[in-house]
Amino acid sequence: MNQTTAVASPLGAEATKPRSRWTKHFWGYAFVLPAVAIFLLFLWLPIVKGIVFSFYHIDFVKGNTYVGLDNYKLIFKDPDVGTAVKNTLYYMFLCIVIGFWVPILFAISISELRRFQGFARIAAYLPYVVPVVVLYGLWRWLYDPVGPFNAALEKVGITPINFMTDKSWSMISIVIMETWQQFGSAMLIYLAAILSIPRDWYEAAEIDGAGVWRRIWHITLPAIRNQIGLLLLLQLIGTSQGYQSQLAMLDGGPNNATLTYALYIVKYAFNSFNYGVASALGVLMFLVLGVLAVIQHRLSTRGGNAA
Amino acid sequence: MKSTERGIVSSYDMKKPLNKTVYVLMCIVVAVMCVSMLYPIATALFNGLKANVEVNSFPPHFLPQEWHFDNYKKGWSFIDLPLYLRNTLLIFVGNMVVTVVVIGFAAFSLSRLDWPYRKAVYYFFLATLFIPPTTYIIPNFINLRDLHLMNTFWAFWLPAGANAFYLLLLKSFFDGINQELFEAFRVDGASEPRVFWQLAFPLSVPIFATLAIFVFATSWNDWFWPSMVMGGEHYPLATAIKKFVIDARRLDLNIRFAILTMIMIPPIVIFLIFQRFIVRGLHLGGVKG
The missing domain is CATH 1.10.3720.10 (MetI-like)
Structure with a gap:
């Protein structure tokens, strides 16, 4: 704004007329006001309400009643909460073991392709474009006891697996399905980072006698270190809140084997209509995840400056 | 990408048999990945064109034995x-x-x-x-x-x-x-x-x-x-x-797949057309988190 007056004065005297503080900043406030109102009403208000509701029994008909810490006491007595926490940690663990390395591996492999690189990239990303509801319908059929996967297993002589109804398989099946759908987007981020590594570095390393593996280990992986850290945290934040696939595919079953914490929140609210306990579960989850989110922001601002 | 002559692997590396084998293996893995990405999408498409008996048969066929395009009409009216x-x-x-x-x-x-x-x-x-x-x-x-x-x-x-x-x-x-x-x-x-x-x-x-x-x-x-x-x-x-x-409890699988295909195709087409924007958006999303 200071520059405005400096530039404007030779052109027109009107622009330099002293204006009151209010008119000077009028548009600044006017532009930001709707967003402030909407953020207040649809983000901050629910967030605060969540904390308040966690001390209340919510009843849409008779009105809310203050119950003190009863909701929290109920949570710590409920054995299913423990199951849900365990399942969530197991789900996060599986997503890393089954899913996290896949995009890194394929990003490096695809970056080395001399031909069909564009095709491989599109093929890897395509499942991400398939709507999730289609995904559920499709994979229920693929995982069917008499579906294509079991047909393939039978051909190689392995006894059929009940991917969905076997307790020890259900969570793994969901993670495989989600990895199939989602690894392409992470792969593209890694690929972009790998392709921006100067080729001379590899040349220099090769002249110094470093083999292919050592080049990957000492040049490629360190160069995408920021992306690896960031995506790992984003994945942890995302999977710690995961519930939609578990809900849509198995409704938390068989025998609570895919009941995640977030799914339990949803079930408390929309199956038991106990919104107070559901809010309290949300508050507890926030306390744990808030720490993760702060770390993520630290890393992402660092990554952004480096890029 | 065409202008770069080398990646991690140089043409000199490819002369060593071990590197060459690993490289060929890697290409096979990528090819398998491409097939396993496209296969389920293709099955959704083809299942939507089969007779219902065929979708439920074991072991399943990939291509329909008879083509039932009227599944789409039934799905549309369902x-x-x-x-x-x-x-x-x-x-x-x-x-x-x-x-x-x-x-x-x-x-x-x-x-x-x-x-x-x-x-x-x-x-x-x-x-x-x-x-x-x-x-x-x-x-x-x-x-x-x-x-x-x-x-x-x-x-x-x-x-x-x-x-x-x-x-x-x-x-x-x-x-x-x-x-x-x-x-x-x-x-x-x-x-x-x-x-x-x-x-x-x-x-x-x-x-x-x-x-x-x-x-x-x-x-x-x-x-x-x-x-x-x-x-x-x-x-x-x-x-x-x-x-x-x-x-739905009572809906034939082939009709189901025909409907799923109908809502799967538009985003895929949009993706193929607007690929460049989407990839850039992802990049933004990844870096700025």
Whole structure:
């Protein structure tokens, strides 16, 4: 704004007329006001309400009643909460073991392709474009006891697996399905980072006698270190809140084997209509995840400056 | 990519037999990956063209033995797709308008206008990024109920303006526009709204296009939240498919797959056309988190 007056004065005297503080900043406030109102009403208000509701029994008909810490006491007595926490940690663990390395591996492999690189990239990303509801319908059929996967297993002589109804398989099946759908987007981020590594570095390393593996280990992986850290945290934040696939595919079953914490929140609210306990579960989850989110922001601002 | 002569592996490395074997293996793995990505999508397509008996036969065939194109006609009459498509598009267009007007103006103000306490307001927006949405999903639902927005499209349109991530993307884009362009406009006596509509907005079309893809993907994909907030008539496509097709007890599998194919094809086509924007958007999303 200071520059405005400096530039404007030779052109027109009107622009330099002293204006009151209010008119000077009028548009600044006017532009930001709707967003402030909407953020207040649809983000901050629910967030605060969540904390308040966690001390209340919510009843849409008779009105809310203050119950003190009863909701929290109920949570710590409920054995299913423990199951849900365990399942969530197991789900996060599986997503890393089954899913996290896949995009890194394929990003490096695809970056080395001399031909069909564009095709491989599109093929890897395509499942991400398939709507999730289609995904559920499709994979229920693929995982069917008499579906294509079991047909393939039978051909190689392995006894059929009940991917969905076997307790020890259900969570793994969901993670495989989600990895199939989602690894392409992470792969593209890694690929972009790998392709921006100067080729001379590899040349220099090769002249110094470093083999292919050592080049990957000492040049490629360190160069995408920021992306690896960031995506790992984003994945942890995302999977710690995961519930939609578990809900849509198995409704938390068989025998609570895919009941995640977030799914339990949803079930408390929309199956038991106990919104107070559901809010309290949300508050507890926030306390744990808030720490993760702060770390993520630290890393992402660092990554952004480096890029 | 064509100009680079080497990647990690050079032509010299390829002369060693071990490296060559590993490289060939790697190509096979990538090929297997491509097939396993495309195979399920193709099965959805072909299952929608089979006779119902054939979809249920074991072991399953990949290609249909007889082609039943009338499955699509049956699927079309089973569910009122145009109605739900209209709802999805209404949600998308409304969300996009709110994104441009509310978030666009706010980002412009934060980036290009000078006023007191700007930094504080910026953090007021930014802080919402640290609160995972699942933790307040229930109070959010009750809040919409208290505001009497249930079963109206406003329940989607208004909260669409509360997205700190989009605000951040737009702000950093506006930050990158040359300051002198703005000064030139203001010197000519343009008011701030005109500066936004005639300068900032046209220059930011690429970033708005990227946002449009995000917003489209959300409105096309999201099924759970709408199923809570909306009732039958107002369901968007994804929710309607989940409730009436995926959860349907009495619906032949081949018809089911025909319907799934019909709603799978549009986003795939859009992706193939707008690939470049989408890839850029992803990159932004990844770096700025």
